[in-house]
Amino acid sequence: MHIRFIRTLLFATIVLCMSAASFAQIGVAIRIGPPALPVYEQPLCPGDGYLWTPGYWAYDYEVNDYYWVPGTWVMAPEVGFLWTPAYWGWGGDGFVFYDGYWGPHVGFYGGINYGFGYFGAGFEGGRWDGGHFFYNRSVSNVDITNIHNVYNTTVMNHNDSHVSYNGGNGGISARPTSEEESAAHERHIPPVATQTQHAQAARANPQQRASATMGKPGVAATPRPGDFNDRGAVPAKQAGAPYTPANRGGNQGSSENNTAQTTAVHPHDLTPLARSTPNTGNPKQDKKYQQQQDKQIAKQQQERDTLQQKQDQEHVQLDKQKANDAQKQQVEQKHQQQTQQLQQKHQQQTQQLQQRQQPANREPSKK
Numbered sequence: 001m002h003i004r005f006i007r008t009l010l011f012a013t014i015v016l017c018m019s020a021a022s023f024a025q026i027g028v029a030i031r032i033g034p035p036a037l038p039v040y041e042q043p044l045c046p047g048d049g050y051l052w053t054p055g056y057w058a059y060d061y062e063v064n065d066y067y068w069v070p071g072t073w074v075m076a077p078e079v080g081f082l083w084t085p086a087y088w089g090w091g092g093d094g095f096v097f098y099d100g101y102w103g104p105h106v107g108f109y110g111g112i113n114y115g116f117g118y119f120g121a122g123f124e125g126g127r128w129d130g131g132h133f134f135y136n137r138s139v140s141n142v143d144i145t146n147i148h149n150v151y152n153t154t155v156m157n158h159n160d161s162h163v164s165y166n167g168g169n170g171g172i173s174a175r176p177t178s179e180e181e182s183a184a185h186e187r188h189i190p191p192v193a194t195q196t197q198h199a200q201a202a203r204a205n206p207q208q209r210a211s212a213t214m215g216k217p218g219v220a221a222t223p224r225p226g227d228f229n230d231r232g233a234v235p236a237k238q239a240g241a242p243y244t245p246a247n248r249g250g251n252q253g254s255s256e257n258n259t260a261q262t263t264a265v266h267p268h269d270l271t272p273l274a275r276s277t278p279n280t281g282n283p284k285q286d287k288k289y290q291q292q293q294d295k296q297i298a299k300q301q302q303e304r305d306t307l308q309q310k311q312d313q314e315h316v317q318l319d320k321q322k323a324n325d326a327q328k329q330q331v332e333q334k335h336q337q338q339t340q341q342l343q344q345k346h347q348q349q350t351q352q353l354q355q356r357q358q359p360a361n362r363e364p365s366k367k
Helices: 002-020 180-181 191-204 281-322 325-362
Strands: 050-053 055-062 065-071 070-077 082-086 087-090 096-097 101-103 128-130 132-136
Touching: 002 065, 050 082, 055 191, 065 191, 070 191, 096 325
Parallel strands: none
Antiparallel strands: 050 070, 055 065, 082 101, 087 096, 128 132
16 A cells, blocks of 8 residues: 555656646546647758757647647757657547657657658658768758758658547557567657757747647747747748637547546546435335445456556566656556546446436335
């Protein structure tokens, strides 16, 4: 119980920290997907060693609205490291955000076509060679008078989709390749401080919200992180698809309820089981119903505890394996899906029990 309490407290703290940094990953699911990716130009690379990180839609849970985090050039934290972009994916009960990371290889980013070398898989905008980053001029906007480590390789990009999420209704159907799965097991570095501050600045700017921009942000990309007012910052040329706050551009999941809601990740996050109090006027029938409820709730609680114990064991195993953030994120998504499936199963059982009582409840009491 002590370990479970510490793990619960730690997870809650992590979720709060990620929310404050606008990098909410697992714990809250959004029923309506992000708007389409806007169309914009890439600012000029500010100098040697900067790598392009594409813009994306993040979500502000306090105002229940998406906001655009501009694409920007960022200094790589280590020689040889590349950026894997963030993306949204349908998790079965809502859209879940997967944060980007730095690593020796580009991992899976949902098959989303962010452009500028990120065409859904891998990165075609440049490569590391001999400790220096070489830019592919066919997709990267660089000034060859200042940056000489360049090459020119034509990249065929036949995907004109501006869809910004994976899975769900209308989303990209891509799945990780074996190479991308291998990349997920490598050592990663989370977004650096300048990227976090960049995202926080976007969140704090009401003009970056989807409801204010109609999917066409005023600042779509910046030369450096946080340079929202720099003369090199570029606005979006157009929205990626028609957008209104009412339909979010039609990016909806399979659920009928399209409002943001908190989604439990583990069984102990769920609302405690409780029985209803029948009052049919038939004491014998009411007592029987209460006994059936007690039996059902006991079984459901046992199933919750069993699943929680299994998930706790997987947490311990991850700690022993010293799993990276991507591995932990995948496991937490699996736990979220397991928990929601169990909750839905129990809700159906409760409804069925209530329905079986309804005919008897309408019968007049016998004297």
